[in-house]
Amino acid sequence: MFSSTFKYLIIIILIIIINYIGLIFSLDSIDGLSFSENITDGNSIVISSSGFVWPTPGYNTITSNYGYRNAPTSGAGTFHSGIDIGAPTGADIIAVFSGTVTYIGFSGPNGYTITISDGCYTCNYSHISPYFLVYVGQFINQGDLIATVGPKNVYGVPNNPYKDSAGNPTNGATTGPHLHFSLKMNGNSVNPLNYF
Numbered sequence: 439m440f441s442s443t444f445k446y447l448i449i450i451i452l453i454i455i456i457n458y459i460g461l462i463f464s465l466d467s468i469d470g471l472s473f474s475e476n477i478t479d480g481n482s483i484v485i486s487s488s489g490f491v492w493p494t495p496g497y498n499t500i501t502s503n504y505g506y507r508n509a510p511t512s513g514a515g516t517f518h519s520g521i522d523i524g525a526p527t528g529a530d531i532i533a534v535f536s537g538t539v540t541y542i543g544f545s546g547p548n549g550y551t552i553t554i555s556d557g558c559y560t561c562n563y564s565h566i567s568p569y570f571l572v573y574v575g576q577f578i579n580q581g582d583l584i585a586t587v588g589p590k591n592v593y594g595v596p597n598n599p600y601k602d603s604a605g606n607p608t609n610g611a612t613t614g615p616h617l618h619f620s621l622k623m624n625g626n627s628v629n630p631l632n633y634f
Contacts, residue, residue, distance in 0.1 A: 497525035504629040520620030549610025564618035
């Protein structure tokens, strides 16, 4: 009798230990120490030395850098306060850091935009889908899916001054689907590429 109970007890203890080990390896951080990689929807996301993750898993082509440039379309600025990442309509956009959603809506030349802040950093994800996945006041964890890349053309935006060459309304000042990602540190615009 004792040996049978003892066997069951050993099995239960082993199951608890195996589950505990699995839990440890599934966590993003332990005691504030981040692992170098997470897996989200089959895509690997890498945490930079600054603690940020890339916003478009699987897409990393920069189509317009931070800084001065020739404006690509009417309404676009000659100083580009972010980076443009080429990605198709519907591509996933994830949170580069944890924070609170402070804005969602159509934001002039940025088109449909989500703003997230952690108190020090504030970032805008622009030219996104008008079908918002988050809401103002929501706390977002790093790596959470927050939006998808929006289409070039959007309809139903009152007084939208942005149009393509055929006269169709666009998702802000854009020539095609992409993510415009901008970052501010303590209210000052910074080059996002310095943080990835």
